[in-house]
Amino acid sequence: MTHRPDRRGFDSLEQELVERESQRLYRRRRLLQSPQQPALHCDGRELLGFCSNDYLGLANHPRVVESLQRAASRYGVGGGASHLVIGHSEPHHALEEALAAFTGRERVLLFSSGYMANTGVITALLDKRDAVFEDRLNHASLIDGGLLSGARFKRYLHNDVDSLRQRLNASSVQRKLVVTDGVFSMDGDLAPLPELAQLCQQQGAWLMVDDAHGFGVLGETGGGCAEYFGLGSDQLPVLVGTLGKGFGTAGAFVAGSATLIETLIQQARSYIYTTSMPPAVAAATLESLQLLKEEGWRRTHLAQLIARFRAGALALGLRLMDSTTPIQPILVGDAGQALALSQRLETAGVLVSAIRPPTVPRGTARLRVTLSASHSEQDVDRLLEALAKVTKEQGVGGE
Numbered sequence: 001m002t003h004r005p006d007r008r009g010f011d012s013l014e015q016e017l018v019e020r021e022s023q024r025l026y027r028r029r030r031l032l033q034s035p036q037q038p039a040l041h042c043d044g045r046e047l048l049g050f051c052s053n054d055y056l057g058l059a060n061h062p063r064v065v066e067s068l069q070r071a072a073s074r075y076g077v078g079g080g081a082s083h084l085v086i087g088h089s090e091p092h093h094a095l096e097e098a099l100a101a102f103t104g105r106e107r108v109l110l111f112s113s114g115y116m117a118n119t120g121v122i123t124a125l126l127d128k129r130d131a132v133f134e135d136r137l138n139h140a141s142l143i144d145g146g147l148l149s150g151a152r153f154k155r156y157l158h159n160d161v162d163s164l165r166q167r168l169n170a171s172s173v174q175r176k177l178v179v180t181d182g183v184f185s186m187d188g189d190l191a192p193l194p195e196l197a198q199l200c201q202q203q204g205a206w207l208m209v210d211d212a213h214g215f216g217v218l219g220e221t222g223g224g225c226a227e228y229f230g231l232g233s234d235q236l237p238v239l240v241g242t243l244g245k246g247f248g249t250a251g252a253f254v255a256g257s258a259t260l261i262e263t264l265i266q267q268a269r270s271y272i273y274t275t276s277m278p279p280a281v282a283a284a285t286l287e288s289l290q291l292l293k294e295e296g297w298r299r300t301h302l303a304q305l306i307a308r309f310r311a312g313a314l315a316l317g318l319r320l321m322d323s324t325t326p327i328q329p330i331l332v333g334d335a336g337q338a339l340a341l342s343q344r345l346e347t348a349g350v351l352v353s354a355i356r357p358p359t360v361p362r363g364t365a366r367l368r369v370t371l372s373a374s375h376s377e378q379d380v381d382r383l384l385e386a387l388a389k390v391t392k393e394q395g396v397g398g399e
């Protein structure tokens with residue numbers, strides 16, 4: 001970075017950047033030169049990656065790639081317009097119907113990203129007369145949607161049903177929306193959905209779950225936390241999934257009743273005022289949905305890798321979190337230390353990202369390991385060896 005005064009009067013911004021850097025909170029992008037897969041070509045180097053959300057290894061699957069190519073030949077590249085004008089094409093419609101069948105919901109609506117789905121849903125359902133109740137570790141897109149809606153905004157303690165009950169009891173507004181991640185993105189733990197669903201039913205509140213990290217991974221057929229806990233539309237009326245993680249493509253969807261979906265079509269601004277996703281992406285997602293349902297071995301293999309990693313990391317004395325999912329954070333605490341560990345791992349040829357505030361609370365910086373069905377057992381062993389080496393060098397772990 002250059003620290004000379006900015007001629008356009010951006011000095012105060014420059015100052016903030018310098019401060020951020022001195023607190024070791026500065027973020028930098030890497031340049032990926034290969035597809036998303038364990039063996040990465042990145043910034044001119046070969047690295048073994050443990051930081052993608054491509055949990056099932058579908059992002060670069062030949063059948064998914066081929067479906068995209070075939071659909072691009074037929075439908076072109078761009079969506080061309082918003083869904084409500086002339087951008088809603090056959091592959092979008094077919095994907096919505098397939099996802100409705102998959103989730104066992106009446107209808108599904110596609111969005112261009114999970115961020116847009118979350119902000120679109122919350123702002124469409126609530127206004128300033130209403131209240132939204134959010135787990136304090138919810139994903140930023142859920143927090144932003146809640147704030148943008150203008151509804152009264154209440155945060156409850158992480159996964160704490162009593163804390164939520166107190167806040168619901170103290171609220172007299174008519175519409176109450178309870179919002180939670182299904183699998184928490186930085187911790188990997190699950191929300192207690194059956195208990196939350198029961199409480200919401202007692203209180204006449206709606207439950208909305210963002211299952212970005214559960215679809216494809218949890219449940220017998222990859223139906224996510226709704227399938228895992230056996231929750232239907234009555235208990236879990238607003239179900240959000242994203243397509244850029246387990247599905248390996250891009251975009252997001254909301255599943256629920258016909259009334260919910262029609263309301264979103266009429267009211268969700270991030271649905272109405274944007275170009276539809278490229279139709280070929282929808283076609284590719286139909287193929288990845290097929291693979292995700294059919295190839296149960298991907299989930300079985302993933303579960304084996306998770307068990308192998310946890311056993312190995314615990315043997316090294318590392319501090320793991322309460323997670324049974326492919327998100328396996330190693331708690332470090334100090335942001336600088338987490339960053340240094342990540343850099344040492346990279347020198348050893350292994351890529352694991354350091355997650356620091358404000359993404360996670362102060363003092364809880366961590367290494368966020370994510371596993372994929374495309375990893376092998378040898379890959380996990382290489383990660384464990386590298387962790388053993390760098391934590392010893394830096395004097396971390398070994399409680």
Ligand SMILES: *Cc1c(COP(=O)(O)O)cnc(C)c1O
Binds near residue numbers: 114141213242243251
């Ligand atoms: C990644 C993520 C999103 C955003 O989804 P995109 O499709 O990447 O915009 C939303 N919620 C959670 C919990 C996520 O992890």
